[in-house]
Amino acid sequence: MALRIPLSWLQDFVDLDQSPNKLAEVLTISGMEVESIEHLGGNWGDYCRVGEVQKVVAHPNADSLSIATVDYGTDQSLEVVTGAPNIRELENSPRGTPPKVALALSGATLVDPYHDHHPLIRLKPSKIRGILSEGMICSELELGLGEAHEGVLFLPEDAPVGRLLKDYLGDSILEFDIKGGFAHLLSIFGLARETAAITRMRLKSEKLPDLSRLIF
Structure with missing residues (x-):
C-alpha cells in the first residue's frame, strides 16, 4: 500500500x-x-514570496480583470493584473484584514494551468489589456500544491510578509x-x-x- x-x-x-x-x-x-x-x-527559488494585498481596483479596460497592489516586504509594492474571482471580490468589499497570498515575481518557475500536461513556465512581466503586470498572485495549481485554479490561494493571516514561500510552504x-x-x-x-x-x-x-x- x-x-x-x-x-x-x-x-x-x-x-x-x-x-x-x-x-x-x-x-x-x-x-x-x-x-x-x-x-x-523545489522550483520556486527566491522568486516566490508571501505577499499582502493592499489594494484592489477594477481594470480600466477589462470587466473580468482586476489590478492588485501587493506588498512583499520590500520598499516598493508590486502591481499585478489578475482575473481571479476571489481577488475581484475585494474591489468593493469593506476594508478589513489584508489577505496574504503567494506572490510570484518575474523569473519564477510555475505550473502552466492552461495546458493538459501542466508544463513548467518562467514568468515574465507582461502588459495585459494595456496595464503592466509585474508578477502573479498564484493558485494552488500554479504552485504545484493541488488542482484548485478557480481562485488564488489565500494564506493564513499570520503568514510573514516577504518570507520566501519555499521556507513557508x-x-x-x-x-x-x-x-x-x-x-x-x-x-x-x-x-x-x-x-x-x-x-x-x-x-x-x-x-x-x-x-x-x-x-x-
Whole structure:
C-alpha cells in the first residue's frame, strides 16, 4: 500500500536532522521502503514570496480583470493584473484584514494551468489589456500544491510578509510502499515510532487528542 507523508508531519513526532534524500536511503535500507520523494516548492527559488494585498481596483479596460497592489516586504509594492474571482471580490468589499497570498515575481518557475500536461513556465512581466503586470498572485495549481485554479490561494493571516514561500510552504513528500504484515506502519505515529527507532532519534511525546467522548 502506498502512503504519502509530508516530512514536516513526520518531524512533528521525531527529531530528524537528515536531508530528505538521506533519510529515505536510511529508511529503505532498514526495510521501510521509500518509493519516491516529491519536493514541494523545489522550483520556486527566491522568486516566490508571501505577499499582502493592499489594494484592489477594477481594470480600466477589462470587466473580468482586476489590478492588485501587493506588498512583499520590500520598499516598493508590486502591481499585478489578475482575473481571479476571489481577488475581484475585494474591489468593493469593506476594508478589513489584508489577505496574504503567494506572490510570484518575474523569473519564477510555475505550473502552466492552461495546458493538459501542466508544463513548467518562467514568468515574465507582461502588459495585459494595456496595464503592466509585474508578477502573479498564484493558485494552488500554479504552485504545484493541488488542482484548485478557480481562485488564488489565500494564506493564513499570520503568514510573514516577504518570507520566501519555499521556507513557508515548501515540504518534501515521502511515498512509502507498505508491504503486507506491517499494519503498524499505516499511521503517522506508527511510521514515526519506527523512524525514531531506525534513526536513533528522539520520539516526541505528542499529546494525542482525547477521543473518549466520541466513543459510544
